Amino acid sequence: MPATLGQKLWESHVVHSTPGEPDLLYVDLHLVHEVTSPQAFEGLRLAGRHVRRPDLTLATMDHNVPTRGGARAADELSRKQMEVLAENCRREGIPLHQIGSRRQGIVHVIGPELGLTQPGMLIVCGDSHTSTHGAFGALAFGIGTSEVELVLATQCLPQTRARDLAVTVEGELPLGVTAKDIVLGLIGRTGISLGQGHLVEYRGSTVRGLSMEGRMTVCNMSIEWGAKAGMVAPDDTTFKYLERRPYAPRGAAWEEAIDRWRSLASDADATFDQEIHLDASSLEPHVTWGTNPGQVAPVTGRVPEPRSDTDARALRYMDLLPGTAFADISIDRVFIGSCTNARLEDLRAAAHVIAGKHVHPKVRAMVVPGSTTVKRAAEEEGLDAIFKAAGFEWRNAGCSMCLGMNPDILAPGERCASTSNRNFEGRQGAGGRTHLMSPPMAAAAAVTGHLVDVRELL
Amino acid sequence: MEPVKRVTGRMAPLDRADVDTDQIIPKQFLKRIERTGYGPFLFYDWRQAEDFALNRPEYQGASVLVTGANFGCGSSREHAPWAIRDAGFRAIVSPSFADIFLANCYKTGLLAVTLPESQVRHLIDLASEDPAAEVSVDLEAQQVRGEGFAYRFEIDAFARDCLLGGLDEIGLVERHQSSISAFEARRDAWLPSVK
Numbered sequence: 001m002p003a004t005l006g007q008k009l010w011e012s013h014v015v016h017s018t019p020g021e022p023d024l025l026y027v028d029l030h031l032v033h034e035v036t037s038p039q040a041f042e043g044l045r046l047a048g049r050h051v052r053r054p055d056l057t058l059a060t061m062d063h064n065v066p067t068r069g070g071a072r073a074a075d076e077l078s079r080k081q082m083e084v085l086a087e088n089c090r091r092e093g094i095p096l097h098q099i100g101s102r103r104q105g106i107v108h109v110i111g112p113e114l115g116l117t118q119p120g121m122l123i124v125c126g127d128s129h130t131s132t133h134g135a136f137g138a139l140a141f142g143i144g145t146s147e148v149e150l151v152l153a154t155q156c157l158p159q160t161r162a163r164d165l166a167v168t169v170e171g172e173l174p175l176g177v178t179a180k181d182i183v184l185g186l187i188g189r190t191g192i193s194l195g196q197g198h199l200v201e202y203r204g205s206t207v208r209g210l211s212m213e214g215r216m217t218v219c220n221m222s223i224e225w226g227a228k229a230g231m232v233a234p235d236d237t238t239f240k241y242l243e244r245r246p247y248a249p250r251g252a253a254w255e256e257a258i259d260r261w262r263s264l265a266s267d268a269d270a271t272f273d274q275e276i277h278l279d280a281s282s283l284e285p286h287v288t289w290g291t292n293p294g295q296v297a298p299v300t301g302r303v304p305e306p307r308s309d310t311d312a313r314a315l316r317y318m319d320l321l322p323g324t325a326f327a328d329i330s331i332d333r334v335f336i337g338s339c340t341n342a343r344l345e346d347l348r349a350a351a352h353v354i355a356g357k358h359v360h361p362k363v364r365a366m367v368v369p370g371s372t373t374v375k376r377a378a379e380e381e382g383l384d385a386i387f388k389a390a391g392f393e394w395r396n397a398g399c400s401m402c403l404g405m406n407p408d409i410l411a412p413g414e415r416c417a418s419t420s421n422r423n424f425e426g427r428q429g430a431g432g433r434t435h436l437m438s439p440p441m442a443a444a445a446a447v448t449g450h451l452v453d454v455r456e457l458l
Numbered sequence: 459m460e461p462v463k464r465v466t467g468r469m470a471p472l473d474r475a476d477v478d479t480d481q482i483i484p485k486q487f488l489k490r491i492e493r494t495g496y497g498p499f500l501f502y503d504w505r506q507a508e509d510f511a512l513n514r515p516e517y518q519g520a521s522v523l524v525t526g527a528n529f530g531c532g533s534s535r536e537h538a539p540w541a542i543r544d545a546g547f548r549a550i551v552s553p554s555f556a557d558i559f560l561a562n563c564y565k566t567g568l569l570a571v572t573l574p575e576s577q578v579r580h581l582i583d584l585a586s587e588d589p590a591a592e593v594s595v596d597l598e599a600q601q602v603r604g605e606g607f608a609y610r611f612e613i614d615a616f617a618r619d620c621l622l623g624g625l626d627e628i629g630l631v632e633r634h635q636s637s638i639s640a641f642e643a644r645r646d647a648w649l650p651s652v653k
Contacts, residue, residue, distance in 0.1 A: 015634060015637050015638055015641045016634045016637045020615055020616070021615075021616050022616050024631060024634055024637070024638075026638070026641050026642075026645075028645075028649060028650075029650070035488050035489075035535075036534065036535065036536070038491035039491065039492065039493045039536075042491070042492075042493075047628070049628070054652075054653075055651040055652055055653040056651060056652070057652065058652045063488075064489070075489075077489035077490070078489055080489075080491065081489055081491060084491050095652045095653075115650070116650050116652070118649075118650060121649070126534055127533070127534055128532065128533045128534040128558060141558075142533075142534040142558055143534060143558065143561075144534055144535075144536035144558060144561060144562035144565060145493075145536040145537075145562075146536060146562065146565035146566070146627075147561065147565065149628065150627055150628050150631060153628050153631075153632070154628060154631045154632060154638065155638065155642075156631050156634070156638055158616070158627065158630075158631065160614060160616070192476060192528065192531060193476070193527070193528040193531065193554065193556070196528075196554065196556065196557055197557060223532075226528070226531065226556060226557070228557050247650040247652075248650075249648040249650075253647070253648035254648075256646075256648060257646075257648050260646070292476055292478070292531075308475075309474070309475075310474070310475050310476055313474075403480075403485050403533075404485060404486075405485045405486070405488065405489070422478075422480070422532060422533075424478045424480040424481065424532060425480070425481060425503065426480060426481075426484055426503050427480050427485075430484070430503055
């Protein structure tokens with residue numbers, strides 16, 4: 001029977017299946033961080049259980065970590081949470097990339113860059129942006145802390161079968177339009193819950209033409225329209241990215257793996273429960289204006305009239321009036337970072353916009369590389385010098401101001417151009433106002449001091 | 459987990475759609491290493507407004523939260539259902555829930571049930587007009603009942619069994635030990651290991 005990529009990935013991980021019950025799926029890689037794991041480890045300890053496969057479990061510190069100064073967290077509770085993770089990893093034999101380690105970074109950045117994220121795998125993490133790893137043709141999704149405990153104990157997860165949804169993107173991306181604009185444009189059309197219960201496959205010539213970094217950006221934000229997972233079938237771009245990464249197969253095993261990976265595509269006659277088509281050539285750079293990622297529009301437009309209570313509430317929170325041109329909205333802060341947009345390619349794209357220019361005097365701007373590895377690579381090619389010369393702060397790797405669990409937060413009322421994934425009320429700091437956009441768009445906003453169409457600067 | 463069969467009590471109306479987990483429990487309260495103690499921080503930022511529904515005296519002690527669609531969207535933090543439970547709620551009724559949030563509710567023993575938009579509207583209106591009105595969210599009968607109405611809800615059969623039986627899901631999975639070991643023996647040797 002013809003099958004979708006999602007169905008193939010699902011089928012290949014079924015350990016046990018009983019009609020009327022969820023399928024029991026096997027987890028190939030379990031990523032762990034400090035915030036959503038302590039209660040899970042504690043549960044194991046109380047029940048006298050141990051981690052079944054520490055060799056398939058990797059921990060990092062990312063949510064709480066300070067991005068400047070030393071390796072000590074700013075507050076006692078964060079410090080405690082990180083100490084507890086270190087102790088849990090020691091006790092259970094789980095490798096940990098802690099602050100100061102060469103490979104520390106955001107959990108969804110380090111998995112791919114280490115070559116741990118591979119096509120065909122099932123990957124989970126106690127973090128909703130685990131969908132990022134789907135860019136490699138893996139089945140990857142976020143789980144809660146009780147499920148983290150279940151996976152630690154059994155390496156398995158009971159899951160009710162999800163439906164299939166195809167998003168086909170065709171056409172050439174215009175200048176200044178990025179993967180971020182594809183996914184923001186998509187969510188603007190679908191709203192923020194259409195994906196519920198679905199495995200989403202992104203396909204079409206535009207997706208094929210994206211780099212792995214771009215595909216990760218798109219898959220990352222699958223959760224922002226409610227999807228269970230997002231994925232892209234692996235191809236030569238995927239294989240080229242993976243080859244010779246630290247954990248990628250080598251020699252004969254590499255050839256064997258490639259053969260297997262090439263079969264990971266939806267069959268030509270496979271059917272999806274829903275299909276969405278998007279024309280990339282008509283896309284423009286996007287910015288969000290509200291307090292969820294579906295409240296988004298092309299930057300060339302104006303703040304819309306509210307169409308619901310939610311919209312009206314969002315406009316009040318954002319302190320915006322309908323009809324205001326986006327280009328007339330001044331900003332106070334710029335954040336280039338997060339698991340959505342803090343990989344090397346993102347930093348290059350931002351640096352390209354700001355090279356030879358300077359951050360607007362009223363704006364405070366920062367770059368937070370997604371990982372220590374990204375930071376090193378960026379420094380090797382001199383990107384840090386470009387950012388610093390332009391007046392950006394150049395920070396250490398971490399989740400930083402994407403969620404503000406660390407010292408990097410907005411002050412109440414501050415308005416931020418951000419490359420992260422959520423513009424929820426208070427997300428970047430209580431009372432803070434977030435406009436989501438691509439790295440080049442955020443860089444352009446830093447230079448001009450207001451929301452602006454990056455194409456004016458290219 | 460304690461078995462959950464039926465929740466009977468007053469309702470608290472939260473008449474908003476797309477309530478995200480950052481609102482349910484803001485990130486500054488995710489630094490605890492325990493599963494409890496989150497109740498005081500439920501809807502922390504929204505509660506700063508005096509007229510916020512959940513601040514009103516007539517809704518103190520309510521055990522059923524009735525709210526708009528796509529409740530619990532956003533992050534995977536299980537701290538969200540922990541906070542709702544800590545604050546005294548035992549059931550949530552909404553037209554729809556975000557996937558991870560719903561799974562987390564079941565694991566926490568919070569009875570999260572979906573009803574059509576029009577029926578949820580009735581419940582929100584009822585709670586707003588008569589805060590003393592009681593409802594029963596009955597998992598065995600799969601009904602939300604009150605004076606003069608009984609609304610049938612659908613729920614995943616396995617989740618229902620787990621809630622009714624108070625089952626330890628890890629224990630259930632451990633019963634498949636031999637299938638798990640057999641699966642592990644079949645896995646490709648080149649799959650990555652972090653050792």
